[in-house]
Amino acid sequence: xxxxxxxxxxxxxxxxxxxxxxxxxxxxxxxxxxxxxxxxxxxxxxxxxxxxxxxxxxxxxxxxxxxxxxxxxxxxxxxxxxxxxxxxxxxxxxxxxxxxxxxxxxxxxxxxxxxxxxxxxxxxxxxxxxxxxxxxxxxxxxxxxxxxxxxxxxxxxxxxxxxxxxxxxxxxxxxxxxxxxxxxxxxxxxxxxxxxxxxxxxxxxxxxxxxxxxx
Amino acid sequence: xxxxxxxxxxxxxxxxxxxxxxxxxxxxxxxxxxxxxxxxxxxxxxxxxxxxxxxxxxxxxxxxxxxxxxxxxxxxxxxxxxxxxxxxxxxxxxxxxxxxxxxxxxxxxxxxxxxxxxxxxxxxxxxxxxxxxxxxxxxxxxxxxxxxxxxxxxxxxxxxxxxxxxxxxxxxxxxxxxxxxxxxxxxxxxxxxxxxxxxxxxxxxxxxxxxxxxxxxxxxxx
Numbered sequence: 001x002x003x004x005x006x007x008x009x010x011x012x013x014x015x016x017x018x019x020x021x022x023x024x025x026x027x028x029x030x031x032x033x034x035x036x037x038x039x040x041x042x043x044x045x046x047x048x049x050x051x052x053x054x055x056x057x058x059x060x061x062x063x064x065x066x067x068x069x070x071x072x073x074x075x076x077x078x079x080x081x082x083x084x085x086x087x088x089x090x091x092x093x094x095x096x097x098x099x100x101x102x103x104x105x106x107x108x109x110x111x112x113x114x115x116x117x118x119x120x121x122x123x124x125x126x127x128x129x130x131x132x133x134x135x136x137x138x139x140x141x142x143x144x145x146x147x148x149x150x151x152x153x154x155x156x157x158x159x160x161x162x163x164x165x166x167x168x169x170x171x172x173x174x175x176x177x178x179x180x181x182x183x184x185x186x187x188x189x190x191x192x193x194x195x196x197x198x199x200x201x202x203x204x205x206x207x208x209x210x211x212x213x214x215x
Numbered sequence: 216x217x218x219x220x221x222x223x224x225x226x227x228x229x230x231x232x233x234x235x236x237x238x239x240x241x242x243x244x245x246x247x248x249x250x251x252x253x254x255x256x257x258x259x260x261x262x263x264x265x266x267x268x269x270x271x272x273x274x275x276x277x278x279x280x281x282x283x284x285x286x287x288x289x290x291x292x293x294x295x296x297x298x299x300x301x302x303x304x305x306x307x308x309x310x311x312x313x314x315x316x317x318x319x320x321x322x323x324x325x326x327x328x329x330x331x332x333x334x335x336x337x338x339x340x341x342x343x344x345x346x347x348x349x350x351x352x353x354x355x356x357x358x359x360x361x362x363x364x365x366x367x368x369x370x371x372x373x374x375x376x377x378x379x380x381x382x383x384x385x386x387x388x389x390x391x392x393x394x395x396x397x398x399x400x401x402x403x404x405x406x407x408x409x410x411x412x413x414x415x416x417x418x419x420x421x422x423x424x425x426x427x428x429x430x431x432x433x434x435x436x437x
Contacts, residue, residue: 064378183293
């Protein structure tokens, strides 16, 4: 029988937090990359591309993340991929994040006055150059508070990957709880750790919101 | 080696899936009613003249909004019994969902209350209405109209997040899916069908809220 002191519990939980942080970063960066592609489709000139973009966003925003993770976990092996909890978690959260980020940025693009596109065109820029040099930098700037706010949501969402077996903070907590039978302490500490991760970002988002001029 | 999709199990599973969906609807219905009532109280508390009350609501909102729902659920269901508070899974689920949603809707309701011009309550007082009448009959209906779209979105988000309460064995839609796939070994197909049902539920709820909002709060609600 191994005895767990309070400090053992805390140390183990803090150790497991790096996986939560790593998964959040991977999903946010991956989600930003995929989200850019979805955004490009969503604001494309061809109607079928637009429909694909809005369908993709509606699908991921209209279904539970837990179900998306399960589909990823059970569906990818059927396509012949050898899948582990880490891959399913990272891929599932990446796609989830891409839909939300694309929608946030679309809001930014549509908030810009039409004249920005016209000005780009009058300088002889192609559509791709217009996007890259004129539209997207401004859209990113005015949606930064929302994007940071979504990062908080994403960090909290990583807790769901414990259900498909990824060894992050909450799954480690479950294991410790099974050994110590101190759910109050263990889940209380998990809540504190998540709070310490998320609260500064929430405050940062709020600060950005105050600074960003309203459009 | 190929893998063929098979939906033959679906005929026998329809009853269980329908029951699960009904439980999910029940959970979110309770949460919506309780959550909105609590957030009206908390939004009023956030604007009260007692500093302690204002602080308490602010702390509650920050704690809930910066921790995962699943952790809150585990804390309530597994953690509280060590304080002597033992809850039925379904009660724990409704409690966790209500507390979670109210943290978000408190801010929304508060924004709605602030959006009603001060002249409205002044006019009502001038007509001789009592403070409670002014709040219930004048301020609240106008505030609800402003915040209705945001409230609708928050309820749908909570409905989708309620899939998580399957983890404490509440027999809602996601939990029925867990049980079914363990019996049929058709994991992907089961979760695929259930995901589509969630999608249908969220679209139906949005329509229902828009139509209901027009009925109750009058035109101009989108």
